[in-house]
Amino acid sequence: MMRRGGLILFLALVAAVPLFPAFYLTMGSYIGLYSMAALGLVLLTGVAGLTSFGQAAFMGLGAYTTAVLTTKLACSPWLTLLIALALTLAVACLLGAITLRMGGHYLPLATISWGISLYFLFGTIPALGGSSGITDIKPLNLFGLELRGEGFYYYLIWAVCLASLWVTGNLLDSREGRAIRALKGGVSMPEAFGAGGLRLKNIVFVYSALLACLAGWLYAHMQRFVNPSPFGLNQGIEFLFMITIGGSFSVWGAIIGATVITLLKTVLQGILPTLISHTGNYEIIVFGVIIVAVLQCMRGGIWELIERFLPPKADKPIGQASELPARVQPPRGAPLLRVEEVRKEFGGLVAVKNVSFQVAAGEIVGLIGPNGAGKSTMFNLISGELPRTSGAVLLAGEAISGLKPAQIARRGLSRTFQHVKLMPGMSVLENVMLGAYLRTDDGVFAAGLRLNRASDARVAAEAAHQLRRVGLADSIYAQAGNLSLGQQRIVEIARALCADPLLLLLDEPAAGLRFQEKQELAKLLNELRDQGLSVLIVEHDMEFLMNLVDRIVVMEFGQKLAEGLPQEIRANPEVLEAYLGGI
Numbered sequence: 264m265m266r267r268g269g270l271i272l273f274l275a276l277v278a279a280v281p282l283f284p285a286f287y288l289t290m291g292s293y294i295g296l297y298s299m300a301a302l303g304l305v306l307l308t309g310v311a312g313l314t315s316f317g318q319a320a321f322m323g324l325g326a327y328t329t330a331v332l333t334t335k336l337a338c339s340p341w342l343t344l345l346i347a348l349a350l351t352l353a354v355a356c357l358l359g360a361i362t363l364r365m366g367g368h369y370l371p372l373a374t375i376s377w378g379i380s381l382y383f384l385f386g387t388i389p390a391l392g393g394s395s396g397i398t399d400i401k402p403l404n405l406f407g408l409e410l411r412g413e414g415f416y417y418y419l420i421w422a423v424c425l426a427s428l429w430v431t432g433n434l435l436d437s438r439e440g441r442a443i444r445a446l447k448g449g450v451s452m453p454e455a456f457g458a459g460g461l462r463l464k465n466i467v468f469v470y471s472a473l474l475a476c477l478a479g480w481l482y483a484h485m486q487r488f489v490n491p492s493p494f495g496l497n498q499g500i501e502f503l504f505m506i507t508i509g510g511s512f513s514v515w516g517a518i519i520g521a522t523v524i525t526l527l528k529t530v531l532q533g534i535l536p537t538l539i540s541h542t543g544n545y546e547i548i549v550f551g552v553i554i555v556a557v558l559q560c561m562r563g564g565i566w567e568l569i570e571r572f573l574p575p576k577a578d579k580p581i582g583q584a585s586e587l588p589a590r591v592q593p594p595r596g597a598p599l600l601r602v603e604e605v606r607k608e609f610g611g612l613v614a615v616k617n618v619s620f621q622v623a624a625g626e627i628v629g630l631i632g633p634n635g636a637g638k639s640t641m642f643n644l645i646s647g648e649l650p651r652t653s654g655a656v657l658l659a660g661e662a663i664s665g666l667k668p669a670q671i672a673r674r675g676l677s678r679t680f681q682h683v684k685l686m687p688g689m690s691v692l693e694n695v696m697l698g699a700y701l702r703t704d705d706g707v708f709a710a711g712l713r714l715n716r717a718s719d720a721r722v723a724a725e726a727a728h729q730l731r732r733v734g735l736a737d738s739i740y741a742q743a744g745n746l747s748l749g750q751q752r753i754v755e756i757a758r759a760l761c762a763d764p765l766l767l768l769l770d771e772p773a774a775g776l777r778f779q780e781k782q783e784l785a786k787l788l789n790e791l792r793d794q795g796l797s798v799l800i801v802e803h804d805m806e807f808l809m810n811l812v813d814r815i816v817v818m819e820f821g822q823k824l825a826e827g828l829p830q831e832i833r834a835n836p837e838v839l840e841a842y843l844g845g846i
C-alpha cells in the first residue's frame with residue numbers, strides 16, 4: 264500500500280511540475296531526458312555489470328541524426344526517429360560485437376574511446392556544424408500542427424520516460440531479465456542454463472543505447488539546436504554518477520540520480536564560484552566526494568536508503584499453471600553419458616589422460632580422486648566449459664564434445680557449481696526459475712510489453728514444484744543470499760532440476776557442508792535417483808559417496824585408476840594408496 268502511495272505521489276509530482284515557475288519546467292524536462300539515458304546505464308552497468316562511459320555519445324547520435332535530417336533534408340521528425348533508432352541499433356551492434364567480448368577494464372576503456380571518437384566526429388564534420396552545432400531544428404509536428412510549447416515537451420519527455428521505466432522493469436522481471444541479472448556473476452552460470460552470455464550482453468547494450476538515442480532525439484527537438492558539448496565524455500561520466508548516487512540496481516535509481524545530480528549541479532554552479540571567487544566546474548569535486556561516500560556506505564545508492572523505509576514487496580502468489588513440456592527420459596539402464604578417451608593438455612601439463620567411462624540412465628556415478636587428480640577438468644570437459652584436446656563425449660548417443668555450454672545444456676545436461684553461483688539479492692524462487700530458461704521462449708519484446716505473463720507463471724509453478732521436491736518449500740520467497748551454504752547448494756540442485764535434465768552434474772556438492780547437511784544432501788540425492796534421475800558427482804569426500812552412489816570412477820594424476828562398485832573401490836589397495844597416501 265505504501266509503495267503504491269509513493270508511486271502515486273511521484274506521478275502527481277511529475278504531473279504538477281508545470282504549475283511551478285518556468286525554471287522548474289525546464290529542469291523537469293532535462294531530468295526526464297537524463298533519467299532515460301541513466302535508465303539504460305542502470306541495466307547495462309548496475310544490473311549486468313558492464314561499465315560504459317559512452318552513453319552520452321549514443322544520445323548525441325540520436326540528437327545529431329534528427330538535427331541533420333530535419334534541417335538539411337527536410338525529413339519529418341517522426342521519420343528521423345525511426346532512422347535514428349535504426350542507426351543506433353546498427354552502431355551499437357557493431358560496437359558491441361567488437362567490444363563486449365573484452366573482459367575486465369578493457370570494456371570501460373573501449374567505451375571511453377568510442378565516446379571520445381563520436382564526440383570529435385560531431386565536432387569536426389563540417390556538415391554537422393563543427394563546434395557551434397546545428398541550429399533551427401524543426402519542432403515536432405502532429406497533423407501539420409507545430410508543437411512548440413515547453414509544457415508539451417515536458418509531458419512528452421515524461422510520458423516516454425515513464426513508459427521506458429515500465430518496459431525496463433518488465434524486462435528485468437522476465438526470462439531474459441533473470442539471465443541478464445545473472446551476468447554480473449560472470450557468464451558461466453547463465454550459459455550453463457542455455458543463456459548465451461555474449462548475446463545477453465549485446466541485448467542489454469543495444470537496449471541501453473536505444474534509450475539514450477530516444478532521449479537525444481527528444482532533446483534535439485526540445486532545444487531546437489544541438490552542439491557536441493552535451494554528448495562528450497564528461498556527460499558520460501555524469502550519467503555514471505547519476506546511477507551510482509541514485510542506485511544502480513534499480514530502475515528508480517536512474518530517476519533519483521538524474522534528479523539529484525541535475526538539481527545539485529544547478530545549485531552548486533550558483534554557489535561554489537562565489538564561495539571560491541573563481542569560475543570553474545567545481546561541482547565535479549563535490550560529486551567526486553559524494554560518490555566515494557556512497558560507494559563506502561551504501562552501494563545501492565539513495566534508492567537503497569528509501570527501500571529500507573518501504574515495506575517489503577508483496578510475494579507474487581504462485582497460481583495454477585499448466586506444466587511445462589518435459590523431455591522423454593531414457594529407460595533405466597540405457598547408456599546416457601559416454602566419455603571416450605578424453606584428453607586435456609594445458610600447455611605441457613596433461614590434466615586428463617585419455618579417460619573413458621560411462622553413466623547409465625537412472626544411475627548415480629561418483630568421480631573421485633585426490634586434489635589435482637583432474638576431476639574438475641573432466642567435469643568442465645563434459646559441460647563444455649573447457650575445450651578438449653582429443654577424445655569424445657556423447658550424451659544420449661549425440662556427440663556433445665566441441666559444443667558450447669549453452670548448447671550442451673540444450674541437449675539435456677544440467678549442473679551445479681563447486682563455488683555456489685546464486686544471485687544473492689534475488690529470491691530463491693527467481694534463482695530457480697532461471698533454470699527453466701530453455702523451456703520457454705519469450706523474447707525481449709514480449710517481456711517488455713508484459714506479454715509473457717502466462718509462460719512466466721508456468722515457470723514459477725515449475726520452480727516452486729522443484730523447490731518442494733528438494734524440501735525447500737518454506738524458503739521459496741527467502742533471499743537466496745540469506746540461506747546457509749547447505750541450503751544454497753540445494754537451491755542449485757533445484758535450479759538444475761528446473762531445466763528438466765537428462766543428466767545432472769554435481770561438482771563437489773558436499774564441500775563445506777556440516778555432517779548433518781551432508782546426510783540430508785545424500786538423502787535427497789537418493790530420493791532423486793529413486794525418481795529416475797541420472798547423476799554424475801565429482802567429489803573428494805569418499806565417505807559421503809560410499810552409501811550413495813551405484814558406481815565409482817577413481818582418477819589420479821589425470822588417469823583413470825579404478826572403476827567399480829563402492830565396496831570394490833573401498834577394498835582396492837591401489838585406490839587406498841592413492842587416496843590415503845598409503846595409510
Ligand code: ADP
Pocket residue numbers: 609612613614632633634635636637638639640641
Ligand atoms: P581436481 O579437481 O581433481 O582437484 P583439477 O582438474 O582442478 O583437479 O586439476 C588437475 C590438474 O590440472 C592440476 O595439476 C591443475 O593444476 C591443472 N589445471 C587445472 N586447470 C588448469 C588451467 N586452467 N590451466 C593450467 N593447469 C590447470
Ligand code: MG
Pocket residue numbers: 638639640
Ligand atoms: Mg576440483
